[in-house]
Amino acid sequence: MKYLLSILTLFLAFGSSAQLTIEGVTLPSTLKANNENLILNGGGLREKYFLDLYVGGLYLKAKSSNANTIIKADEAMAIRIEIVSKLISSDKMIEAIEEGMEKSTGGKTQELSNEIKEFKAAFSEAIVVGDIYNLIYTPGDGFTIYKNNKKVKTIKGLKFKQAAFGIWLCNDPADEDLKEGMLKG
Numbered sequence: 001m002k003y004l005l006s007i008l009t010l011f012l013a014f015g016s017s018a019q020l021t022i023e024g025v026t027l028p029s030t031l032k033a034n035n036e037n038l039i040l041n042g043g044g045l046r047e048k049y050f051l052d053l054y055v056g057g058l059y060l061k062a063k064s065s066n067a068n069t070i071i072k073a074d075e076a077m078a079i080r081i082e083i084v085s086k087l088i089s090s091d092k093m094i095e096a097i098e099e100g101m102e103k104s105t106g107g108k109t110q111e112l113s114n115e116i117k118e119f120k121a122a123f124s125e126a127i128v129v130g131d132i133y134n135l136i137y138t139p140g141d142g143f144t145i146y147k148n149n150k151k152v153k154t155i156k157g158l159k160f161k162q163a164a165f166g167i168w169l170c171n172d173p174a175d176e177d178l179k180e181g182m183l184k185g
Contacts, residue, residue, distance in 0.1 A: 044181025
């Protein structure tokens with residue numbers, strides 16, 4: 001019996017921090033936000049018109065399936081995006097951010113217009129298959145965008161973080177299946 005409990009404990013320990021592979025992209029089981037280890041909550045594939053665009057993963061301090069709680073939380077969290085399509089360009093990503101912010105804020109983007117402009121600028125460099133973006137929020141520091149592990153920009157403000165995470169987690173997300181995958185918890 002002790003042997004069975006030991007095996008079950010090991011299985012649960014490894015199962016709860018397992019990597020996730022989607023369309024050949026492996027999302028790591030953890031992601032660092034400053035000095036905190038965030039755990040992979042879930043992930044999925046962003047598709048549009050039956051085309052695979054990128055794999056996205058949501059990283060939190062503790063697993064959760066409540067999108068509204070995640071959006072509102074003032075705690076460390078991250079979204080990881082790995083580009084899987086050569087159809088993704090800087091212009092298309094910027095256009096998607098504009099559309100996502102409109103949906104996330106219910107059309108009330110005016111008070112975040114400067115922050116949204118900075119966010120779009122972070123994607124102005126050419127985008128190629130295999131590029132990885134880590135969008136990491138840490139309270140006090142802000143929302144930092146990394147491209148291929150290189151810091152691109154930090155945007156201050158909890159309201160901006162809420163709108164940005166809303167792109168993927170709001171009631172009208174960029175991709176409903178991706179949202180569902182990210183919220184597997």
